[in-house]
Amino acid sequence: MHNERIARAALSRLMEPQDVAGLALVHVAGAEDALRIATGQVSYGPGLEQDITGLLADHSSVNSWAGLGAALKRWAPRIPDLAPERDLATMHRLGGRVLVPTDGLWPRQLDDLGLHQPICLWWRGLELELPPAARAVALVGSRDSTSYGASVTGDLAYSLAQRGFTVVSGGAYGIDAHAHRAALAGGSGAMPTIAVMAGGVDRFYPSGNEDLLRAVANQGAVLAEVPPGSAPTRYRFLQRNRLIAALASVTVVVEARWRSGALNTAHHAETLGRAVGAVPGSVHSANSAGCHRLLRDGGAVCVTDAGEIAELASPCGQSLADEKSGRPADHDGLTLEDLILLDALPLRSASSVEKLCTVAGLGADSVRAGLGRLALLGLAASEKGGWKRTRQST
């Protein structure tokens, strides 16, 4: 029995993430025929190969395409391992499922990946729609986070979850774990956080985050494009990052070294036309060097609180940033002449208009008019025929 869901489940085991030949084959032939061709059950004609070449040329991916024959050789060693029904049963036992693009629960923002959309998503968690990109924020960063990174991540994730955003991260130690944990604590919406894994979702990896990831699955979702039992290899980590970037409208790097996987996620976000934020930190902290690099290269926006991140996420550009005006100074909005005059006014004993003219370098008419304006603002007061500043103006 072959149907779309089972075919995609099988294909995701046959092919590594972002196997462009495989993705193109699925695109051209459909998942069920793609599986039959990939497993050698049916042969293919020259037309199919031409269609794939044309598709890959359109996507400038033709360079990594060595023909369907080479791809079949690559897939052949894994054919004996295919057991999609067993994989689906495993997921069912774990309370999970596999999603395919035709499902109502499929996150539509993944369409932006085009040909690089995953073949399917292995999903443990609530049977609920993911929020649209505009309501999801990715918080990513180093595994070896500092106490600064932990505290900032906690503040941001908690506050974003409180505002109803879903916090997307990678389930790793460090920044990822702080992001998931604080989002769970702050969560007010339906799905406060989701974890996108590089390996299979049948086990919660790394083991030190097992309890946390179980909680994420209970209140949100833990998902991956690779089937149960897949090891989280370096290659899969790099591909996984594109899913984190695609699920959210903003990717914020909280802490990252000069070289860091989090920067890879940021670059995926940039490529997709998504916003990238970077949290500044001490110039002495190696764990902020990657963030500063992103700021310096001009691709990232400096973000310091959840309001600024919400502003980046908002598609209509409405201002959600916290008002941070500080106390306006009394002399704001004064004309230059009045500012000069205010500076010239003594604090203790009052000064005559003539004296003020000399000190301020202004004519008597200007001084008199200016004193009137300053008095109206409560900044100047007359006393015994002279003028002085009020306490308010200091």
Place this chain on the structure above:
Amino acid sequence: MHNERIARAALSRLMEPQDVAGLALVHVAGAEDALRIATGQVSYGPGLEQDITGLLADHSSVNSWAGLGAALKRWAPRIPDLAPERDLATMHRLGGRVLVPTDGLWPRQLDDLGLHQPICLWWRGLELELPPAARAVALVGSRDSTSYGASVTGDLAYSLAQRGFTVVSGGAYGIDAHAHRAALAGGSGAMPTIAVMAGGVDRFYPSGNEDLLRAVANQGAVLAEVPPGSAPTRYRFLQRNRLIAALASVTVVVEARWRSGALNTAHHAETLGRAVGAVPGSVHSANSAGCHRLLRDGGAVCVTDAGEIAELASPCGQSLADEKSGRPADHDGLTLEDLILLDALPLRSASSVEKLCTVAGLGADSVRAGLGRLALLGLAASEKGGWKRTRQST
């Protein structure tokens, strides 16, 4: 006796900094006639007023122009105080002088201020040319600096001075003082630091910085556009900031609150087309909020060390930033297939080519070719007919 120098010395007492009517009068009539007109010694015809109006219209400053009559009224109260010869004698006694634009020592980068160039500079310090803008960096920031701000300012100023840059600042407490002090310590060039004051240079203000400013005058220069005896009013602080920005090719804000005079200096620099740098810091520090604001508004470049500042200052764009590549990872530059293969290689016991095909999801030819490439790079080694990773590749 009226000559250019004495006339400008007198005019700088008669007029506040940036008195556009006065600056235009000097521009149109020359300094000596401008002084005669401003003090009522000679009268003027309607042609002069028209010329000034035209000049100010060209500079879009015509709005602040109420006619020469109003300006004369403004200047009149200070006429009795004029004693330029006494002021020059004061400067001479202090080992100083007054510079005018025709002097060889006049800093040519002030030309960029156009009409807003100061009338003269009151100067205490070495009788040496200031460096051109490309060799001068302004370091500015809050008076109430944190230990972080102090330490970063010290590192930057010391290192910039060691590279032969002149550090320009405002002589105030906090960031300014740390900048001057570290530049003096690191100074290798002729003039490691200069202080631009808002009040007269006859006294070193604030008094707590007296020893420091004396040292700046001994090894560099302390200067102001206002004459001896002038109080450092708020208005003069704001105008002074344009001189700091104009003297340097880069203005770096090390620490500043959300509202801070240092941001005013940064805006002057931007208006002049000079580069602006901002040092990132903790999002929890109110003293970095102004820097983050500059980064967020997009006007400032994120700078974390002296090399990055030197790069901004360099007019030819040559890269002076410190190499910060970090240790390149062994897997950098591998093709995706080889990276997948490297991930699939076991660390301990060797694996057969057939096994590697299954784990990596690659054909046998690709695996064999990839193993050859990885072996050449020292990342894979064969052992008893199988293959494993080398220690180097982990």
